[in-house]
Amino acid sequence: MSPVTADLREAVIAIAREAAAAILAVYENAFEVESKSDSSPLTAADLAAHRIIVDGLERLTPDWPILSEEAADIPWETRRHWSRYWLVDPLDGTREFVKRNGEFTVNIALIEQGVSVFGVVLAPVGGTVWHGVAGAEACRRDGETDTLLRTRAPATGTLRVAASRSHRDARTEALLARIGDAQTLGLGSSLKFCRIADGTLDVYPRFGPTSEWDTAAAQCVLEAAGGVVIAPDGRAFRYNQRPTLLNGDFIALGDPQLPWRSWIG
Numbered sequence: 001m002s003p004v005t006a007d008l009r010e011a012v013i014a015i016a017r018e019a020a021a022a023i024l025a026v027y028e029n030a031f032e033v034e035s036k037s038d039s040s041p042l043t044a045a046d047l048a049a050h051r052i053i054v055d056g057l058e059r060l061t062p063d064w065p066i067l068s069e070e071a072a073d074i075p076w077e078t079r080r081h082w083s084r085y086w087l088v089d090p091l092d093g094t095r096e097f098v099k100r101n102g103e104f105t106v107n108i109a110l111i112e113q114g115v116s117v118f119g120v121v122l123a124p125v126g127g128t129v130w131h132g133v134a135g136a137e138a139c140r141r142d143g144e145t146d147t148l149l150r151t152r153a154p155a156t157g158t159l160r161v162a163a164s165r166s167h168r169d170a171r172t173e174a175l176l177a178r179i180g181d182a183q184t185l186g187l188g189s190s191l192k193f194c195r196i197a198d199g200t201l202d203v204y205p206r207f208g209p210t211s212e213w214d215t216a217a218a219q220c221v222l223e224a225a226g227g228v229v230i231a232p233d234g235r236a237f238r239y240n241q242r243p244t245l246l247n248g249d250f251i252a253l254g255d256p257q258l259p260w261r262s263w264i265g
Contacts, residue, residue: 002117002133002135002136003110004133004136008061009118009131011056011060012057012060012118012120013120013129013131013141015053015056015057015060016053016108016120017127017129018052018056019052019053019090019106020123020127021124022045022049022052023045023104023106024125025045025048026048027045027097027124031043032044040095041094042094043091043097043098045094046069046070046091046094047090049090049106050071050088050090052090053068053088053090053106053108054068057086057108064084064086065085065086066085066088067088067212067213067245068088068089069089069090069211069213070090076243082111082240083112083113085111086108086110087108087116087216087239087240088107088108088109088213089211089217091106092104092107092189092190092213092214093105093191095188096189102123102125102126103188103189103191104124104188104189105122105123105124105190105191105218106120106121106122106124107120107121107190107213107214109213109217109219111216111239111240114238114239114241115134115238116216116217116219116220116239117135117220118131118132118133119131119132119218119220119221120217121194121217121218127142128141128142129141130149130194130197130198131221132149132220132222132223132225133220133224134220136224137149137225138197138220138221138222138224140197140198149198149199149221149225150225150226151196151199151225151254151255152200152255153254153256153257154255155254155255155258158183159182159202159203159258160182160185160201160203161176161179161182161184161185161203161204161205162185162187162192162195163176163185163186163187163204163205169207169208171208172206172207174265175205175207175263175265178262178265179263185201190215190217190218192204192252193215193218193219193222193252194218194221194222196225196253197221197224197227197254198225201254202253202255203251203252203253203258205250205251205252205263206249206251206252208249210246210247211245211246211247212245212246214247215237215247219237219252222252222254225254226254227252227253227254227255228252228253228256229250229252229253230250230253231248231250232248232249251263251264
């Protein structure tokens with residue numbers, strides 16, 4: 001039986017909204033930017049959201065471990081025994097936050113046996129929530145109204161391709177050239193997955209490093225809406241399968257029948 005009940009879903013959305021409010025309290029004022037060991041930016045908003053989410057999830061499900069970007073130093077020897085845990089990015093798109101372009105999100109995923117089975121993605125600017133349950137449905141919530149999500153499948157004509165606003169490379173450019181008839185949109189954070197889930201985009205290729213917390217929640221939303229996230233060799237995208245928390249390359253598709261293999265090169 002799935003652990004994802006309506007009550008659990010609403011409780012997690014409420015936690016994400018509380019974190020979003022803390023993020024906006026920082027965003028709307030002057031703030032300092034620090035650098036983490038990997039040179040990625042860190043702000044007071046990241047830390048405030050982290051504390052709120054972790055505290056909320058610990059109260060909600062005290063027996064389920066939590067892995068957050070801001071507290072990721074949990075040994076593999078501990079993590080490898082987890083069958084169910086929360087995977088959290090308190091503020092995905094910190095670079096976009098610093099640029100003040102609004103393209104950042106709160107991400108909370110529930111992982112079961114390596115599979116993202118429940119995901120909540122919230123855009124603090126505007127307040128839109130995307131949520132999905134594996135094998136069930138995905139929805140976009142504006143205010144308190146849910147709209148069922150379905151990807152654009154079959155995707156015909158000009159493909160609409162999401163490209164990272166802050167991480168664009170030669171391999172991505174080569175893939176876009178192989179697609180040929182494509183319209184590209186630069187977009188930050190996990191919003192790229194969400195736009196595929198709601199049918200406004202078709203493809204998101206990513207070559208280069210991301211971390212597991214960057215993708216888990218939005219992957220669940222996309223796949224519940226009919227899409228797929230896969231590695232270049234066709235393997236399903238899974239979590240907590242090895243010591244590193246870095247993802248490999250992937251491509252996200254709204255229409256799983258698109259000829260993506262011919263684009264990889």
